[in-house]
Amino acid sequence: MNSERSQRIGNGHGEKVKGGVRKKSGLAHRKSLNDSLEGEVKAFLLDEGQLHTYDDLTKVNPVTPTTVLKCLQARYRAKVFYTHAGCTLVALNPFQPVPDLYSLDVMKEYHCAPQPQESKPHIFIVAEEAYRNVQGQVEPVNQSLVVSGESGAGKTWTSRCLMKYYATVAASSSLMKSQDTVERIEKRVLDSNPIMEAFGNACTLRNSNSSRFGKYIQLQLNRSQLLVGASVQTYLLEKTRVAGQPVNERNFHIFYQMMTGGSDEQRREWKMSHDQHFAWLPNAEKTLEEDCFDETVEAMVHLGINAEKQGHIFRILAGLLQLGNVIFCSAMDESQPCDLEEKSKDFMHRCASLLCVPVEELQTCLRVRTLRAGKQSALFKPCSLADCSVRRDCLAKVIYAQLFEWLVTFINDSICADNSTWCNFIGLLDVYGFECFQFNNLEQLCINYANEKLQQHFVAHYLKAQQECLLNRASDAKQFRVRLEKELSDNGSMSWDKFSKQPHFTVAHYAGKVSYQIEGMMEKNKDPVPPELIHLLQKSENPLLHQLFADRDPVGQGTRGLRQVVTVVSKFKNSLENLMKILHSTTPHYTRCIKPNTDCRPLTFKKEEVIMQLEACGIVETIHISAAGFPIRIPYTSFTQRYGLISNLTLFRQGAGEQGLEADNKEALGSAVADILRVVLSHTLDASRHIDNEARSSLVHCGRTKVFLTNSMLELLEEHRNRVCSQRAFSIQCCWHRHKQRRRHAMRRACTLIQAAVRSWLVRRAVRRWHRAAIVLQRSWRKWRALMDSLAEAELDDAEDLQEAMPTELDPILRARGSVQLSSIQEPVMVRGWPMGLALASAPTITVSMTATGFQKMMSVMACLNGHCFRSGDYKVETNQFKQGVASIRAQPRGSIKLHYQRSPLLYADLHPDHKRDGVTGLNQILLEST
Numbered sequence: 001m002n003s004e005r006s007q008r009i010g011n012g013h014g015e016k017v018k019g020g021v022r023k024k025s026g027l028a029h030r031k032s033l034n035d036s037l038e039g040e041v042k043a044f045l046l047d048e049g050q051l052h053t054y055d056d057l058t059k060v061n062p063v064t065p066t067t068v069l070k071c072l073q074a075r076y077r078a079k080v081f082y083t084h085a086g087c088t089l090v091a092l093n094p095f096q097p098v099p100d101l102y103s104l105d106v107m108k109e110y111h112c113a114p115q116p117q118e119s120k121p122h123i124f125i126v127a128e129e130a131y132r133n134v135q136g137q138v139e140p141v142n143q144s145l146v147v148s149g150e151s152g153a154g155k156t157w158t159s160r161c162l163m164k165y166y167a168t169v170a171a172s173s174s175l176m177k178s179q180d181t182v183e184r185i186e187k188r189v190l191d192s193n194p195i196m197e198a199f200g201n202a203c204t205l206r207n208s209n210s211s212r213f214g215k216y217i218q219l220q221l222n223r224s225q226l227l228v229g230a231s232v233q234t235y236l237l238e239k240t241r242v243a244g245q246p247v248n249e250r251n252f253h254i255f256y257q258m259m260t261g262g263s264d265e266q267r268r269e270w271k272m273s274h275d276q277h278f279a280w281l282p283n284a285e286k287t288l289e290e291d292c293f294d295e296t297v298e299a300m301v302h303l304g305i306n307a308e309k310q311g312h313i314f315r316i317l318a319g320l321l322q323l324g325n326v327i328f329c330s331a332m333d334e335s336q337p338c339d340l341e342e343k344s345k346d347f348m349h350r351c352a353s354l355l356c357v358p359v360e361e362l363q364t365c366l367r368v369r370t371l372r373a374g375k376q377s378a379l380f381k382p383c384s385l386a387d388c389s390v391r392r393d394c395l396a397k398v399i400y401a402q403l404f405e406w407l408v409t410f411i412n413d414s415i416c417a418d419n420s421t422w423c424n425f426i427g428l429l430d431v432y433g434f435e436c437f438q439f440n441n442l443e444q445l446c447i448n449y450a451n452e453k454l455q456q457h458f459v460a461h462y463l464k465a466q467q468e469c470l471l472n473r474a475s476d477a478k479q480f481r482v483r484l485e486k487e488l489s490d491n492g493s494m495s496w497d498k499f500s501k502q503p504h505f506t507v508a509h510y511a512g513k514v515s516y517q518i519e520g521m522m523e524k525n526k527d528p529v530p531p532e533l534i535h536l537l538q539k540s541e542n543p544l545l546h547q548l549f550a551d552r553d554p555v556g557q558g559t560r561g562l563r564q565v566v567t568v569v570s571k572f573k574n575s576l577e578n579l580m581k582i583l584h585s586t587t588p589h590y591t592r593c594i595k596p597n598t599d600c601r602p603l604t605f606k607k608e609e610v611i612m613q614l615e616a617c618g619i620v621e622t623i624h625i626s627a628a629g630f631p632i633r634i635p636y637t638s639f640t641q642r643y644g645l646i647s648n649l650t651l652f653r654q655g656a657g658e659q660g661l662e663a664d665n666k667e668a669l670g671s672a673v674a675d676i677l678r679v680v681l682s683h684t685l686d687a688s689r690h691i692d693n694e695a696r697s698s699l700v701h702c703g704r705t706k707v708f709l710t711n712s713m714l715e716l717l718e719e720h721r722n723r724v725c726s727q728r729a730f731s732i733q734c735c736w737h738r739h740k741q742r743r744r745h746a747m748r749r750a751c752t753l754i755q756a757a758v759r760s761w762l763v764r765r766a767v768r769r770w771h772r773a774a775i776v777l778q779r780s781w782r783k784w785r786a787l788m789d790s791l792a793e794a795e796l797d798d799a800e801d802l803q804e805a806m807p808t809e810l811d812p813i814l815r816a817r818g819s820v821q822l823s824s825i826q827e828p829v830m831v832r833g834w835p836m837g838l839a840l841a842s843a844p845t846i847t848v849s850m851t852a853t854g855f856q857k858m859m860s861v862m863a864c865l866n867g868h869c870f871r872s873g874d875y876k877v878e879t880n881q882f883k884q885g886v887a888s889i890r891a892q893p894r895g896s897i898k899l900h901y902q903r904s905p906l907l908y909a910d911l912h913p914d915h916k917r918d919g920v921t922g923l924n925q926i927l928l929e930s931t
């Protein structure tokens with residue numbers, strides 16, 4: 001353990017040695033350093049058979065691109081596809097299904113592992129860590145899983161795996177089988193995938209199932225951390241693909257699915273004959289596994305898109321295909337609108353009929369521009385040939401984009417939980433990777449800008465650096481260039497090729513330089529839609545198409561009433577800013593997907609490809625920082641809450657005389673943290689060794705509001721905490737036994753008194769004794785009653801309130817319980833007069849009776865315990881063993897807890913206000929329970 005730890009601590013810089021950092025300077029020194037590094041690299045790589053065993057790249061020594069690459073290659077060869085890189089998980093794409101890598105059993109294994117981090121690296125570790133963070137309610141409670149990588153690296157696959165994981169481990173339906181709606185929620189959340197992929201994914205040169213939009217999925221969890229809903233936010237759909245596909249690429253999957261999967265009757269309805277060729281459907285002969293129409297339709301049905309709505313959707317799509325076949329030709333008379341090629345007339349008719357708009361109006365809209373002069377009069381100007389095609393494409397793009405947006409809204413309506421039912425979320429971010437093509441325009445600029453932002457978030461979170469790149473607006477290419485040159489002239493990341501004919505600028509992104517064409521960028525940004533087209537669509541008799549545009553203001557680009565022009569960039573920037581706000585308010589987890597070869601060949605590792613991707617995302621630097629730095633950051637309050645028990649710290653004390661430690665008392669918090677660290681370090685480091693600043697600073701650093709820890713320091717803290725916890729659990733047990741004995745004694749005394757009184761028939765004496773017995777019992781119960789009453793009555797918002805409400809005597813018990821948040825329990829679940837959490841901590845086997853609601857509450861307490869306090873595996877809830885009326889909960893490794901569930905209010909008897917008011921009834925009740 002110690003040797004591993006020192007390896008981890010020291011390996012970050014390569015030259016760091018025991019006892020301090022060797023200081024060298026000058027060229028000679030640098031050369032000798034290089035030589036020695038080379039030697040170290042060689043020595044490391046010599047043990048080739050061991051390279052695949054490095055499951056965390058921070059353990060690699062020295063960390064260089066070569067050593068990291070070699071380790072990843074060795075692991076890939078050994079069919080190990082996941083590797084930790086400090087705070088990031090590296091996922092190599094196997095490009096072939098790996099049996100049992102994501103099976104239900106594997107999910108269970110990671111979910112039930114006492115310390116998942118110690119299991120083999122896997123995407124499920126990331127998932128489980130995030131889930132346990134929510135259970136533990138450590139701030140920031142909400143989590144974000146950021147999955148990045150270039151196209152085809154496996155982001156969508158990874159997001160799907162994560163969703164399936166949560167749909168399984170956080171499934172609410174296994175608990176409430178009877179409730180149909182609840183049972184279907186996980187299925188509905190998963191069903192959103194095939195629909196989004198059918199409409200938003202396409203076959204590209206780099207990936208046969210490439211997502212042509214970014215998405216952020218928020219999985220909503222209730223107080224018991226069960227999945228109760230989800231919402232999807234999408235970013236920048238590549239709508240241009242509808243009306244034009246790059247060479248050797250395809251349109252969105254849904255069109256091909258219709259072609260191959262639609263029945264004869266449907267094809268007739270869509271006016272699509274078998275032999276018809278569609279200009280917008282290139283490479284239709286290619287069959288892909290993604291072309292599964294039935295699966296999409298089935299998912300639609302599950303999400304509530306009924307046959308009628310489906311009919312509307314597919315007719316609109318079929319209309320777009322017909323529109324793509326329309327070709328214009330110049331008119332004989334130049335003052336007249338362009339003509340249609342002969343064949344195109346038929347396509348135009350079919351299109352109009354499928355979109356349910358008058359064919360003449362459709363033709364006019366595409367070929368004639370309406371210029372408004374004042375409110376009443378209008379001028380009509382024939383469009384040029386090129387303009388007609390632009391209008392045709394524009395119509396298709398605006399319809400498709402609007403339809404996609406409608407689908408996302410529909411999906412959200414179907415899967416989003418009511419605000420009152422969820423309190424935390426885990427967000428999955430699957431964004432398009434950094435793009436650099438031969439020609440890059442606005443889309444690439446936006447995508448790369450988003451990547452830049454995400455990288456900054458990553459950097460800000462872990463590496464603390466800043467970099468910025470801005471896009472300004474101007475009305476045309478020339479002005480834009482002038483403005484760019486003027487405003488960003490001293491920006492080192494921007495450059496211009498002044499002699500180039502094609503105006504362009506180059507941005508040095510974190511992942512490399514990209515040149516952007518200025519030509520066409522402004523138009524793309526404004527993305528104008530001729531008002532005539534919107535007017536036309538508003539007249540459509542296809543109810544869905546009509547609905548899509550009903551609220552749209554034809555003149556401005558937004559909805560009615562909001563006249564300001566919304567540009568593509570401003571819209572994208574806004575949604576990106578909102579996303580960044582969410583990311584900043586959550587605990588992030590990063591997964592970098594790596595594409596080991598460009599041809600998507602199974603199990604093929606191309607070093608040059610991989611190294612480029614590793615460099616692009618700065619993975620080597622990340623490993624350096626993670627290994628040598630402090631990847632774990634915990635706010636002072638959370639730190640003292642979790643580890644306070646190590647130094648016997650009493651965080652929350654009642655009573656005026658005692659000096660409590662307030663959360664906002666920075667100084668006190670600081671010294672509390674220092675105390676905890678002193679205890680841990682003095683136990684851990686060699687007793688004879690003085691804890692000097694250097695030794696300490698290599699493990700931990702105290703910032704302004706947070707404690708920065710190395711992985712090894714976190715391990716040490718957790719070890720200590722677990723040890724103290726088990727000691728405390730033992731003392732609770734003793735305490736519980738003592739209490740039981742006292743209670744039994746009091747009870748026996750009371751019974752003797754009562755029986756003696758009854759036997760003597762001295763009624764007055766009997767009554768007096770009865771009262772005395774009641775007082776004796778009351779005294780012994782008062783303490784517990786006070787606790788129960790305060791728990792039952794107080795509206796507890798957080799642990800602090802709870803502790804406030806506790807009698808002083810319970811302090812040690814509570815601290816032993818760690819920072820389990822009873823806040824998620826509105827009413828405490830009592831087991832033999834103990835709140836459930838305490839009872840579980842005190843006895844390995846408990847048999848309790850409780851009401852149905854009691855059982856539900858208990859389950860939520862168990863969920864807290866399972867995920868947080870008893871992380872080390874003391875208790876495991878197996879909810880699936882819950883059968884009607886009986887729940888059995890396994891406690892590992894100590895035995896089993898049996899919970900008999902019946903309709904008896906016994907457990908609540910102690911709490912019942914009636915019993916409090918009337919001493920005699922109360923006594924009776926207590927006696928009744930004890931027998």
Ligand SMILES: Nc1ncnc2c1ncn2[C@@H]1O[C@H](COP(=O)(O)OP(=O)(O)OP(=O)(O)O)[C@@H](O)[C@H]1O
Pocket residue numbers: 093094095096097098149150151152153154155156157158207209210211212431432433593
């Ligand atoms: N873990 C995995 N196991 C098996 N195959 C995988 C895995 N990850 C990815 N793949 C394969 O790689 C292909 C590409 O992955 P995916 O579609 O997730 O890439 P992506 O990063 O989302 O790309 P894009 O940005 O273009 O959407 C998948 O279709 C699948 O065949």
